[in-house]
Amino acid sequence: MMLWLLPCFIGALVQHGISFNKRCCRYADSLLMPPSSDQELVGNELQASIRRRPSWRDARIHSCGSTACGLQIDRSDYDFTVCGRQLSSAEEQAGLRAAMAESSAMEARHPATAALLDERDSAQRHVRILSSAYNGQAASLQARSERLERLKIVAAAPRSALESAFLLWPLASYDELERWSADELQHIKAKVLLQRQNISAAGRKITRCEHQLGQADGVQEVEACKRRVAKARKRLQHRHEKLAHTLARHLKQQGYTQVVPIGRARVPLVKCGDPRRQGIGIDITFDQPLAVHRNHLLRQCIRAQPLFRPLAILVKAWASEAGVNDAKCGTLCSYGHVLTVMHYLQAGDPPLLPNLHAGAWAEMCDGVDV
Numbered sequence: 001m002m003l004w005l006l007p008c009f010i011g012a013l014v015q016h017g018i019s020f021n022k023r024c025c026r027y028a029d030s031l032l033m034p035p036s037s038d039q040e041l042v043g044n045e046l047q048a049s050i051r052r053r054p055s056w057r058d059a060r061i062h063s064c065g066s067t068a069c070g071l072q073i074d075r076s077d078y079d080f081t082v083c084g085r086q087l088s089s090a091e092e093q094a095g096l097r098a099a100m101a102e103s104s105a106m107e108a109r110h111p112a113t114a115a116l117l118d119e120r121d122s123a124q125r126h127v128r129i130l131s132s133a134y135n136g137q138a139a140s141l142q143a144r145s146e147r148l149e150r151l152k153i154v155a156a157a158p159r160s161a162l163e164s165a166f167l168l169w170p171l172a173s174y175d176e177l178e179r180w181s182a183d184e185l186q187h188i189k190a191k192v193l194l195q196r197q198n199i200s201a202a203g204r205k206i207t208r209c210e211h212q213l214g215q216a217d218g219v220q221e222v223e224a225c226k227r228r229v230a231k232a233r234k235r236l237q238h239r240h241e242k243l244a245h246t247l248a249r250h251l252k253q254q255g256y257t258q259v260v261p262i263g264r265a266r267v268p269l270v271k272c273g274d275p276r277r278q279g280i281g282i283d284i285t286f287d288q289p290l291a292v293h294r295n296h297l298l299r300q301c302i303r304a305q306p307l308f309r310p311l312a313i314l315v316k317a318w319a320s321e322a323g324v325n326d327a328k329c330g331t332l333c334s335y336g337h338v339l340t341v342m343h344y345l346q347a348g349d350p351p352l353l354p355n356l357h358a359g360a361w362a363e364m365c366d367g368v369d370v
Contacts (some may be wrong), residue, residue, distance in 0.1 A: 014148050056086055056250075058085055058086075059084035062082075063295070064294070064295045066334060068295055071312055073368050081291050082286060082287070089239045089240060089243070089287060095235065098232075099231075103222075107225075109218065113213070113217060114151050116209050116212055117223065117226065119205070120210065123205045125201045127199060140188055141188045242264070244262060247270050255275060256273065257273040263288060267301045269286075272284070304353060304356070305353040307347060308341065312342075315340070319331075319334070
């Protein structure tokens with residue numbers, strides 16, 4: 001009786017086999033890809049283009065990312081970081097670190113007050129997010145209500161059966177359409193009511209925190225430190241945006257295409273394309289020495305253990321297929337998966353990969369011991 005399912009089952013197996021075969025071919029092609037020498041050529045051309053600006057004559061371009069060390073899965077974008085006296089935000093970063101150190105010391109002196117301020121600030125951010133969602137839901141509720149009223153007016157207007165059929169196709173009747181609209185309206189009303197209740201709860205939390213802060217010690221000192229940290233962050237963000245937009249304008253003048261400055265990202269960058277190499281994107285960050293250290297570490301691991309590269313590419317391919325390679329979604333980034341492979345090879349008995357940091361002096365880069 002179930003013989004009719006057999007062709008479907010066989011078709012699914014064949015489709016799965018074709019998909020698995022494609023993934024295997026993709027993995028094999030990745031293993032055949034050497035570290036890109038073309039990226040070095042692109043980097044040299046990019047450095048020459050940047051140095052044509054008089055104030056950037058000391059600019060230096062460093063290749064980084066998975067393509068630079070041969071750990072790319074597919075043909076991916078070329079990643080670079082540009083360093084130079086006029087392309088650095090070292091002064092702003094130093095100011096931010098000093099403000100954060102001062103704030104941490106003050107919070108350690110008044111831990112209860114700092115915890116209350118953090119709770120209050122978190123509740124205030126929550127209220128802003130909820131208020132924005134509430135306004136959107138309220139606007140949608142108003143639009144749907146007006147739509148339902150117009151529908152009732154149209155439904156009451158006299159018309160022939162042929163006109164009704166053309167207007168309602170593929171619906172059955174105005175009664176059904178009106179009922180669906182009313183149900184949708186009730187659903188949105190429930191959402192609006194829930195948002196209003198959440199905003200009220202967050203408001204009560206803010207009031208409670210404000211009352212407790214009125215009896216706490218060191219509130220003004222901790223708040224002053226937090227304001228200095230926020231001001232330093234804003235100054236650093238402004239510097240990043242200025243660098244990104246200035247470099248973007250310069251690259252457009254030099255003939256690069258699809259130039260997009262992204263100054264408000266956690267790591268500000270400029271995305272562009274090289275007109276001499278179609279299909280290859282270029283990502284340029286500013287003054288990221290930690291990325292250069294990471295690239296140097298991965299190259300040393302590849303030289304020390306031939307198994308490291310194919311195993312790292314295999315894990316990255318699996319993570320890409322499983323959808324667990326995006327830090328924004330709460331999973332590990334690509335570099336995080338590579339570090340797990342490195343630890344796995346180092347933790348064996350005997351270890352298959354030596355600890356390249358063993359016996360080395362501590363060297364700090366952006367607050368990280370490299």
